[in-house]
Amino acid sequence: MYDIIIIGAGPAGLTSAIYAKRASKSVLVLEAKAYGGQIINTPDIENYPVAAHISGFEFATKVYEQAQALGAEFVFEKAVDIRDLGDIKEVVTESNVYQAKAVIIATGSENRKLGVEREDELVGRGISYCATCDGAFYRKKSVAVVGGGNTALEDALYLADIAEKVYIIHRRDEFRGEDATVKSLKERENVEFVLNSQVVKLNADKRLESIEVLNKDGSTRVIEVKGLFVAVGRIPENQNFGKVVNLDQSGYIVAGEDCTTNAKGIFVAGDNRVKNVRQLVTATADGAVAVSEAVKYINNL
Amino acid sequence: MAVIDVNEKNFEQEVLKSDKVVLADFNADWCGPCQMLKPIVHEIADERADVKVVSINIDDEEDLAEKYEVFSIPCVVAFKNGEEVARSVGFKPKAELLKLIGD
Numbered sequence: 001m002y003d004i005i006i007i008g009a010g011p012a013g014l015t016s017a018i019y020a021k022r023a024s025k026s027v028l029v030l031e032a033k034a035y036g037g038q039i040i041n042t043p044d045i046e047n048y049p050v051a052a053h054i055s056g057f058e059f060a061t062k063v064y065e066q067a068q069a070l071g072a073e074f075v076f077e078k079a080v081d082i083r084d085l086g087d088i089k090e091v092v093t094e095s096n097v098y099q100a101k102a103v104i105i106a107t108g109s110e111n112r113k114l115g116v117e118r119e120d121e122l123v124g125r126g127i128s129y130c131a132t133c134d135g136a137f138y139r140k141k142s143v144a145v146v147g148g149g150n151t152a153l154e155d156a157l158y159l160a161d162i163a164e165k166v167y168i169i170h171r172r173d174e175f176r177g178e179d180a181t182v183k184s185l186k187e188r189e190n191v192e193f194v195l196n197s198q199v200v201k202l203n204a205d206k207r208l209e210s211i212e213v214l215n216k217d218g219s220t221r222v223i224e225v226k227g228l229f230v231a232v233g234r235i236p237e238n239q240n241f242g243k244v245v246n247l248d249q250s251g252y253i254v255a256g257e258d259c260t261t262n263a264k265g266i267f268v269a270g271d272n273r274v275k276n277v278r279q280l281v282t283a284t285a286d287g288a289v290a291v292s293e294a295v296k297y298i299n300n301l
Numbered sequence: 302m303a304v305i306d307v308n309e310k311n312f313e314q315e316v317l318k319s320d321k322v323v324l325a326d327f328n329a330d331w332c333g334p335c336q337m338l339k340p341i342v343h344e345i346a347d348e349r350a351d352v353k354v355v356s357i358n359i360d361d362e363e364d365l366a367e368k369y370e371v372f373s374i375p376c377v378v379a380f381k382n383g384e385e386v387a388r389s390v391g392f393k394p395k396a397e398l399l400k401l402i403g404d
Contacts, residue, residue, distance in 0.1 A: 034337045034392050036333070036337065055331075055333060056333050057334075057336045076394065123391075124372055124373040124376060124388075124390030125372060128373055137366070137372040137373065207372070
């Protein structure tokens with residue numbers, strides 16, 4: 001049995017591992033994919049203290065190595081359930097069951113999908129969730145961005161420098177994102193706003209050729225684009241834990257700044273927690289806080 | 302076997318005319334998930350004598366990326382007898398990559 005099992009090896013989970021090892025606890029980190037979480041997609045981190053410039057991959061690798069050097073164990077399996085047996089918690093993965101005194105859920109979030117037919121099949125063949133990752137492949141081509149928040153607006157601005165034409169598709173006529181970005185977009189000759197509209201169909205043979213959008217007034221329009229960048233938000237990866245901890249309406253685990261959930265001995269750290277600011281620095285901070293509370297809990301058992 | 306760097310000039314010889322199944326890893330230096338995938342691709346190259354693993358830098362080889370319709374990286378394409386048989390996009394664990402070559 002471990003003292004602490006950490007689910008997720010993103011910045012929050014890795015920082016938890018460092019703090020837990022330094023508190024002399026035995027630690028198992030479970031990760032479904034690769035260490036690092038979504039930060040590995042960021043080419044350049046400029047807002048983390050000390051590191052003026054560091055790539056997300058380098059950041060993740062350094063923190064991973066730091067946790068490993070301190071003795072944290074890593075197993076690459078997806079956690080599908082937590083069984084709360086009181087003083088003992090069991091974490092069930094697709095192939096094993098692990099026991100611990102305390103669990104920290106640091107699973108983060110994933111891209112929200114549009115929910116249009118063929119979307120999954122066309123990922124990498126026209127559908128993308130990351131403009132800075134894939135934008136370069138659409139040089140001098142027409143692309144569309146879907147969404148109304150800052151990510152969508154910034155993606156559109158980024159793509160306007162690369163692509164021949166950028167359509168920004170939003171289901172309302174006003175944006176949630178910053179006015180300044182909207183203004184910059186309006187000044188670009190190659191950006192066209194398609195408002196009050198949603199994407200209802202993807203037309204593709206082997207790869208995306210065009211999209212069909214439906215306007216609120218009932219009219220439809222086919223737009224020829226080689227790329228469709230989906231920026232309609234993120235969803236917390238808490239789907240497997242709703243039975244043991246309270247989630248809010250959007251699926252985030254309910255916990256205050258102390259990272260303590262309604263279930264004794266189960267804590268949460270990072271983007272999958274209810275909070276206002278989801279940044280690298282708040283994720284790592286959660287890692288430290290969650291461990292501090294977990295250690296207090298274990299020492300009182 | 303080591304991972305072979307492939308470009309426009311040797312692509313036909315190394316990939317299309319290969320006797321072995323080929324795993325072609327399209328990547329770039331600026332792509333984080335590509336760096337995560339690299340050690341896995343190298344492991345497959347070391348362990349599997351029956352598979353040829355090649356690396357293609359899409360910044361240097363734009364035409365190859367375009368020709369093979371690579372629009373997101375990392376992208377690993379499996380070739381058999383000069384034909385694409387499977388591909389995977391994004392970071393994938395080793396087992397998933399091995400599935401591309403039918404394991």
